[in-house]
Amino acid sequence: MVVGYWVVVITGLFDLEGDAPWLGFGGVPAGITISLFIALAWLLTLAGSVFAAGPLLWAVPVIALGAAWFATRVLIAPLRKLLPDGPQPSRGDFVGRRCVVRTGQATPDFGQAEVTAADGSTAVVQVRTTGQDRLNRGQTALIFEYDADGEFFWVMPYESEH
Structure with a gap:
């Protein structure tokens, strides 16, 4: 055997x-x-x-x-x-999701935001904005890319259509 x-x-x-x-x-x-x-x-x-x-x-x-x-x-x-079933979640799964800024501001150099995964769990992730964008605590942003080298997510302001 x-x-x-x-x-x-x-x-x-x-x-x-x-x-x-x-x-x-x-x-x-x-x-x-x-x-x-x-x-x-x-x-x-x-x-x-x-x-x-x-x-x-x-x-x-x-x-x-x-x-x-x-x-x-x-x-x-x-x-x-x-043991978990199916494929394990990855950081790339957050791309396309909305997040809420949890630090005083999210800038091109620093920021953290809370994002909700598909299974309902939440995670606090490192985020960065592009250009002159500044997001304040509590603002909603859209995650549009993950930077594997820097281990952070690129975000942009998200305006709800309500």
């Missing part, structure tokens, strides 16, 4: 960076799932070979694989709840 695992890793036969839906264990990274499955299968095979004798010895690997499969599914179920 271990040799088979490493052959899969080396050849890139399956995507082991993502989760393992092809094993029936979606939602948990494949490396964790496969490692747990192999460790359980090995342990159960070892224990079964001690207790089984004679003609029943051939059934030990089959039973151990089935039991390891079941035990892996049971043990990774709590992990699914701890």
Whole structure:
């Protein structure tokens, strides 16, 4: 099993960076799932070979694989709840969103604003204005670009059409 695992890793036969839906264990990274499955299968095979004798010895690997499969599914179920589903949010997700200035002013050199993500959570981010724009505390701005080198967002004044 271990040799088979490493052959899969080396050849890139399956995507082991993502989760393992092809094993029936979606939602948990494949490396964790496969490692747990192999460790359980090995342990159960070892224990079964001690207790089984004679003609029943051939059934030990089959039973151990089935039991390891079941035990892996049971043990990774709590992990699914701890690991987030889907793609993780990135700073680029804020581009196109409105934000509210939280510092005294937002200028070309300094500023912070609060932005609300698609999931409803909020974040305070570094913002900068262009040209002569100055935004005061409480003003709404539109995030139009993210500067990865400076790790801040470019904003411009936003006027509501109410």
